[in-house]
Amino acid sequence: MPELPPPSTADKRSARVILNRLKKRYPTMGTALDYGSPYELLVSTVLSAQTTDENVNRVTPVLFERWPTAHDLAAANPSDVEEVVFSTGFYRQKTKSIISLAQDLVDRYDGEVPRSLDEMVKLRGVGRKTASVVLAEAWGDPAIAVDTHVKRVTNRLGMTASTDPVGIEMELRALFPKSEWAGISMRVIQFGRDVCDAKKPRCWECPLADRCAYPDKSQAPQ
């Protein structure tokens, strides 16, 4: 990836204003996934693709009761796992993913989740977004997960011109001090769900409207 020019002082200042307003709206933010360990969060995050966190939270108590460690899940019978994760959708693929992930954890890290982005993304089924969620949420480590909400909201706010998730991540890293990285994604994601909707953004009640370059700001319904 080509080196990006550093953001201007004005861009950094504007980014700080945006984050401060999001912090005011969401003073504490964390994943809605229930988990008791980095292993549980990693598996839950993989299961959360294409479904809601609530759906995942309904199945994970049974999943982690039956297969409490990566060693247990690595040795699980796939059809038993499929039955448990069925309601999260794409259950065959998800079963394959979490069992292979558990096998990689056992083979390479004695069943523990490595506390490193570079190591985590080498696990089967784990991309940068999932790894960043786990690092930021489980350990509070500096990491910025870029999902569809983060991509949309940061583009509309003019914080990035990139459409590539890694490019967006790098631009956001450059805009904020490292100490803020872990608190960015979940707030932006929630804001994207609550206000800056993909199809109908609620611009009339948006606390960031004066900072937003989006040309198609929507009006309040009459």
Ligand code: SF4
């Ligand atoms: S003004 Fe509208 S488009 Fe811009 S951030 Fe707010 S809700 Fe999103």
